[in-house]
C-alpha cells in the first residue's frame with residue numbers, strides 16, 4: 224500500500240480512499256492489537272479506537288493549522304468511497320490528529336490509518352482504508368510491548384526553583400491588574416536505555432486511568448482527564464476541569480479534601496474562569512446549552528479536580544475540529560483573559576509546549592468526533608526514541624502559592640512518570 228504524505232495544499236482529492244467497516248467479534252483489549260510502529264490510540268474505559276498504518280495524512284503548523292487540516296479533511300471525505308455496515312460514531316472514515324498549543328510550534332495534523340479497530344457499547348468493528356479493495360485483516364494480539372528500562376528523569380531547562388520564581392512573577396503580574404489567571408507548565412525529561420515502545424506506557428495508562436482518555440498520535444501520548452469537545456449526532460459535550468487537589472492515598476482524608484476543594488474559593492474562582500471560557504466559545508454554535516451552576520469533584524488516582532460537563536445542541540454545521548479550534552486555548556490551559564494570558568506564557572514560561580495542552584483526538588467523515596486536551600502527556604523527542612519529555616501545568620491565580628503549584632504540577636506528572644517506570 225502506498226503511503227502518501229499529503230501537503231494540505233496538494234491537489235484536492237489526489238487520493239480517493241476506499242473505506243470499508245465491518246462488524247467483528249469482540250477482539251479483546253484494543254491496545255494489545257497495536258503493532259509497534261505507526262500506531263494510534265484513543266481509549267476510554269477500555270472502549271474507543273486504535274489504528275495503524277498511514278493511508279493518508281496532512282501535516283501543518285501556524286495560526287491556520289486547524290483550517291488547513293479541516294480543508295484537507297473535507298477533500299478527503301468528499302473523495303472517499305465508504306461502505307459502513309456498523310454506522311456508529313468512530314466507524315467509516317476516521318482520522319486521528321494532534322494540534323500544537325501554539326501556531327509557532329511544528330507538529331499539527333491528521334492521519335487516516337490503514338486499519339482502525341473500535342469498540343463501543345458492546346459492538347466491535349474493523350475499518351480498512353486503501354486505494355484498492357482491501358480485506359479486513361485477521362486480528363490477534365501482537366507481541367507484548369517491551370517495558371521501558373534504565374529510565375532516568377531529570378528536570379527540563381527550568382528546574383523547580385526557577386519555576387517557582389516564574390510562578391511568583393505571574394502572581395505579581397496578576398496583582399498588577401488586567402490578568403485573572405494564567406496557566407504555567409514545566410517539563411521533566413526521561414532518558415531510556417532503549418527506544419520507547421509506546422504501547423507499554425499506553426497500556427499502563429489505560430489500565431490505571433480508565434476515567435481518562437488515553438491517546439497516542441505520532442509519539443505524543445498520555446491520559447487526559449479533560450474532554451475539550453465531543454460532537455455526536457448534533458450534541459456537543461465538553462468536560463471542563465480547573466481547581467486541583469493532590470490525593471494522599473488515605474481515602475477518608477481524601478474525602479475531606481474533596482469536600483474542601485468543592486468549597487475552596489480560590490479553586491471555585493479558577494474553575495469559574497474555565498467554565499465561562501468554554502460556554503462563551505460554544506454559545507455561538509448552539510441553539511441551547513446546559514451549564515451546571517456548581518462543579519462536581521472528579522476523583523483520579525493522583526489528583527482530584529473540580530469538573531463541569533457543559534452540553535449543547537449544535538445550530539450550525541461546525542465540525543468537531545472547528546469547535547476545538549474555537550475552544551482552544553480554553554482558560555484551563557491558557558488563562559483569563561486569553562490573549563493576555565497567552566502573551567504572558569510566551570514571555571515567561573520558557574518552554575515550547577509543542578502538542579502539550581493542544582487538542583488531540585479523532586474526527587469522522589460526518590464531522591463528529593472527540594478531542595481531548597493533551598494533558599498528563601509526553602512527547603517522544605528524538606528519532607532514536609530514547610528521550611521523552613513530560614509536561615504538566617497549573618492555573619495560577621491571585622492567591623497562588625508557588626510551592627503548592629510546584630507540588631500540584633508534580634502530582635500531574637505522576638501518570639506518565641509511573642507509566643515509564645518499573646512497576
Ligand SMILES: C=C(O[C@@H]1C=C(C(=O)O)C=C[C@H]1O)C(=O)O
Nearest residue numbers: 464466467555598615616617618
Ligand atoms: C494544565 C494542566 O491541567 C489543567 C489545570 C488544572 C488546574 O490548574 O487546576 C486542572 C486541570 C487542567 O485543566 C495539566 O495537567 O498540565
